[in-house]
Amino acid sequence: MAGGAMAGSMFGRYEMRRLLGVGGMGEVYEAYDTSKNRTVAVKVLNRELAGDPVYVQRFRRESHAMASVQEPHVIPVHDWGEVGGVLYIDMRLVKGTDLKDRLQRHGRLTPGESVQVVEQIAAALDAAHEIALIHRDVKPANILLTSSMFAYLVDFGIAHADSDPQLTSTGSAVGSMAYMAPERFEDAPLTAAVDTYALTCVLYECLVGRVPYPVNSLAGAIGSHQMAPPPRPSAVDPALSFFDAVIERGMAKRPRQRYAATGDLARAARAALVQAERAAPSTAPGPQIAAVTAAPVTAPRPVDPGPPPPTVSGPQVVVDPAAPRGQWTPPPGYRTSGPQPTRVGGHTHPSAPLPLPPRRNSSTPVLAGALGALIVIAVVGAVVWVLLGTGDDTGTIAEPPPVPPSVVQSPVEGSDTQDVPTGEHTPPSPTPVVTTVPPLQSSVSGADGQGFRTGGPRCNDNDAAMTIARTSGSRVVICHTGDNRYYYKGARASDGLGLELDDPLPTGGGGFTAVNPVDNTQYHLTPSGLTITRDGDELVSETMLEFAHR
Template identity: 45%
Template sequence: MAGSRVNTQFGPYRLDELLGRGGMGEVYRAYDTTKDRVVALKLLNPGLAHDPMYQERFRRESHAAARLGEPHVIPIHDWGEIDGVLFIDMRLVVGEDLRALLTQETRLPPERAVSIIEQVAAALDAAHAEGLVHRDIKPENILVGANDFAYLVDFGIAHAAEDTHLTQTGTAVGSIAYMAPELFDAAQVSAASDIYALACVLFECLTGRVPHPAKTVSAAIKAAVLSPAPSPSAVNGDVPPAMDEVIRTALAADPAARHDSAVALARAARSALAGGVEGVRPGPDLVKASPPPPEAPTGVVRAPDTVIAPTDPGYEPTLVRDTTGPEGGAGTTQFSGPQQFSGPQQFSGPQQLSGPQQFSGPQQLSGAQHFSGAHNYAGPQPGPPMYGPPGYPPAYPPPQRRSVAIPVLIGLIAVALVGLAVLGGILIAGSGDDAETRADEEPTTPTVTETVAPPPTVQNVPPAPAAPPPGSSPCDATVGIGTSVTSCPFAFAVRDAYVGAGAARSPRVVVAVSPVTGQAYAMNCVPEGGIVACRGGNDAVVHIY
């Protein structure tokens, strides 16, 4: 494409700035005068419009890419041909491509590299599920925006495997460095070819170079076909050795020996960072999500856009079951949620004991105790201590001979008690008048008996979760949904992926598989107020409380 088109008109588009130029064409910042918006407009080389097969595939695959709706596929507004030039109208993303990022930093920290690859993998799997193969995965076709949110671009414009443009000006050895070996034999392009290219991008992000560096096309092809996959840990000591096997599998010469999907490759890379345990990140920041309470209401999903959520999110259900105690005594009650009834109970206030009392295990009573009627405390309680050596019956005192002195002593005590009673009666009779006089002079103070009830048992209630934002439909006490197309099962999957990926309340992108659709979606999670909001997928919004 000769010269620049800046400050010219292309159909309804005013071309304001040249953003980039490559082997396939040029990208401009353009203003759409009919729709009143700023877009990224890619103009392909004019010669491509004269190839009927390429033009037909360009239209078909651009249409398929525009329907994907995956958040990491750059949205396509329009496509077609104007004045013999094929064009694609895309969303303008503020950021830079991964090639520019690698040029500035040479290589990325392993955590950051894997995070970007996870997002691109989600976009690839969404495309592969629709039968769409990208064919040209490389850093130039990955845009990195704010918070490292990644986009995959140029669906539908890459050359097919049978195209003979490998040595055209601008195609560069760089594109060949990401091509799978089978493509050099004119084999059918497949999703496995994209997975190979994605692994090459991951290798370059980790090490600062492609797996098989070469200065010529023939050297690049020979290295890709004949040389074994290198080990990234041997190039960069910061890369964990477990990553070597991930790269070796993804760069296998046999397409069938590679990972089953792009997301499977990303998961294996994440597992390698976590020390080989998939889905677990080591360190003190690991937070395990608490499971929902027993028999909690379950979100019922008829389709991805229909969710039946709990009606009252403010209270957790309480499960009550009547069962018989282990000793056949009074029934017990089971509550879902933390309940504390521990060991000895303490009561204060006057207590009265009447009737036979049976206590098994130690009881601590402060002050007098009030109990009326027979009480039987069933259930396992610590028994009384055992005395004497174990295995022997307790010793009993030997029988004693009855003595006649005891009856005599009892008789003397009885006589003394009778005498004391007579003396007491005389004293009471003599002081009766004085007592009546004092009773008339002094007010009578009634005797009040107060029974102090035992203090209620205080349960340790966990702190209430952050309040859900307006419009959020909670699925349980930890997560809710913000749009009608979001299902609770997918919200649980996003919550578990976010919690297992690092520190709480930190922004990051996670990949979660929807139990409803079976597809993987990348969700961009950022703290908002007292919650974490995750957005992505097909207009999915998940609120983690």
């Protein structure tokens, strides 16, 4: 069958619209399912391979394998069967491109994007390994990416289960040489460790932009995988030195020396990323909330200090600019509407919200104007007094009377009124530094730059919302504390029950992963939705309705 020959024709109940790609065993078309009224992807086995029982078995096994792995990062299979002697698989249509094309067009990924992709594919592989299914062909061409960097693992055509007969009876290795574990070239039983090795090779290529062993011959590829030491990303980019140990273990020559599971590889990569980000200087754009400082003020020299200032009784309110930013105590009478979020870790955590800055008293401009007017009146009076004194018979200049002290009210909200003489310098209250943050790339209804105005979570007054999300069942904001750290606020739409977590980790594209240390529940927020998991089990999966990030 010529490439794309089925485009524009009917295939059973499917209207085959256009060719999406060509694989080793068949072609994938965008098709319209006339019975279900939906657009899908249909993979068909090449007719010339339909008479080969080995390829027929592989194709049937792919459909069963994909249908068996129930994991968000494996494309769901709707149906499979045979039409006119041609085998097919009906699966969800994914809008995007494969990782191989992405790397060829745009070069290497950022470390954050690389880890994000590996984490998602590791989740798919762990789910397959749990049912004793080994993929055996993990490579960038078999990883699909959406525009929001949501990754899918595809092409289970050569996946191998422990109970399967050996389909490569000729002894030839199946898979892509650049990602094949050393034991793949030997007569040895295959384990899930071959997928761990291949995924580590993918991680290296994402970080560096080239395969681990760039050789041009089959013998060179085999020899490198079997004998050459694992490559070090830092040899290409010193900033990637924290990933050296991850690649070294993931590509260990002996299967037992590798990570026990692909999920362990992903966690090690995430830890390396966190170390790299903490070690790197903070140059990334974004909201930088500066500490509250008091600007130096030169006090005016009084004409006459006058009598000593009166003693003011009553409670005094002191604002300490050097107070720890992670400690915040609600003022008396502090209330918020709706259920209060559960704070995990307490407000003394380093990434806790900043303390609220002292609010400007609305009467300050009026009092300042009154003070200025009094000073002007006093000066004019002194000048008049001097002019009148020049007419005295003695010929002496009369000394102006002392300027009466005026009073201003302290601008600290919640404090009692305090009398301050104008003749003495009083340091002003600390003023927050105005910071410009990048705009949100899109909008969420009912929300602004700090989260939801009503009926949802909202960042504290001095913090910016980096991500705002409305899913089918939740409202979520990711807040920035000003020191390149974040906190997660979420609320269920059904009952308003809230949760707040420290230190969610960015995963790229506005996505974050937060962990509840109490029960190890993980909250994965992506532009596609919110997934809540615990110990590898998916508890909740909610579709994204509106998503905005900086």
